[in-house]
Amino acid sequence: MKVVALAGGVGGAKLVDGLASILPDDELTVVVNTGDDFTHLGLYICPDLDTICYTLAGLANPTTGWGRADETWNALDSIGSLGGPTWFRLGDKDLGLHLERTRRLQQGEKLSAITSDFCHRWGISQRIYPMSDDRVPTWVYTDVGELPFQEYFVHRQCRPVVSGFRFADIDQAHPVPEVVTELEKAELIIICPSNPWVSVDPILSIPGIKSSIEAKCVVAVSPIVGGKALKGPAAKMYSELGINPSAFAVAQHYGQLLAGFVIDHLDVDFAGELIKLGIHPYVTDTIMRTRRERRQLAETVLEFALSLRNRPDQEE
């Protein structure tokens, strides 16, 4: 079964890791949000892409979910001692990636080609693509003005009150060509438990991506459990946008795109409302504390999706 997963950072990386442990390598493609990419200290940094790649390469920091295991912080300490900016935590090993990627980008290579080469060197056999080689930085409208995403997310620690989002130049952006090809071949699209507003929406907003999956079997996993985001500001964003944060709100957000929606036992009460929306619910344990739980959830999602594809009302 050809599967394409749409993923943001930490939550996406966990489910992708589970999927990678089950699916044959050539059956999994991951399309990663690059809306939160930014330039810092002259380096082009792709937080979500790096989290996904580090995770699949077995290099990720198991505690934080982002960055690298066994990391050192000597460059950042040095920057700090010289009065420079240290709010974005860049470890030494991680810095090597940013330096080399920035060098190659400046030589005119595309982000997708560089990522593929890095994945090959890391021994990652699945296909990992940025959603686009064009830069489509996410801006956050807040009560203190419009902020670049990482300024909101890391520097200000999501404290400003959110009133909306903008993905700069996204109407002119192109999906990576291989993403288009893989989406055409895909039998199943999985929307990972990533932030709908700032991780998944940017991917779906790249012209051509949403339209190419509308006729596919799309299954999402809720990033909100019991009204709270497992990680990050998703629930806070829903509240500030005037929407009660819940798994149901996420399902409504994706709407008719979804064939199925995987929610946690804590949210079992939403099952009926999902059915009324025309979305098949599946209730399971969605919190992935261990690698075993990543694999379990991935198995559950794949089996659920397979059952949806085999239902008469889902036949193409």
Place this chain on the structure above:
Amino acid sequence: MKVVALAGGVGGAKLVDGLASILPDDELTVVVNTGDDFTHLGLYICPDLDTICYTLAGLANPTTGWGRADETWNALDSIGSLGGPTWFRLGDKDLGLHLERTRRLQQGEKLSAITSDFCHRWGISQRIYPMSDDRVPTWVYTDVGELPFQEYFVHRQCRPVVSGFRFADIDQAHPVPEVVTELEKAELIIICPSNPWVSVDPILSIPGIKSSIEAKCVVAVSPIVGGKALKGPAAKMYSELGINPSAFAVAQHYGQLLAGFVIDHLDVDFAGELIKLGIHPYVTDTIMRTRRERRQLAETVLEFALSLRNRPDQEE
């Protein structure tokens, strides 16, 4: 006694360290070669300036003479594992400096201002200036073509045969204004035991610098001892340029600029020839293996210079 030292990298740093241990902080100014500055991995790197500053800050690697003590190499290892260039050895702590300096340069600050701020943060009380805020990269004419200095010096490990040097755009370069002021006030100019061709000549070639020291008491220390360079390719360069490498050749190189020249006991035979050139010789131990020897040589140079200034033929 107001002293200005003209310095390149490791050899210069050693004598400067000795001078700094003797002179009151406000009596020592160091003007550093920036001809070997270059951009690598998007970072603006100033090898000589950093060696001088790390040495005076007590941060230098005592074994190599360049780079930092207790350094780690995780970023470079990461770059190497991704297939990137590792020929220029950048440690993690050192990288922090290059990242922060590059960030500030890109914001429009001058190299001299950034250096002064860094020195202040490092607790360096002497005045350390790059020779110019303009970029005047050294090119080396060789049997394999014209090479950027670091390409010749580090990447090709000085193997190409040298036929000449070019300091790009140096005719249009300006000395750092504070350098002009300090040279005007200086009672003694010390040319450190640095490479005459690629460390000292760039400084002397900045318009205004040589002319402002011609009437001063200028004393140099030979970087060539017993026909060999203590470090680096100076002797090899002399040979390839058709000149017998010797302390005497160095004195001839600087010519009438010098009032005095400090040579090693090994080169005592050149004393007579120096006198014929009109340059006062001083024979001593010039090899600085320990911090104590740095201080000893610095003391010797200062006393020698003072004796020259007190001679009737050197009175202004």
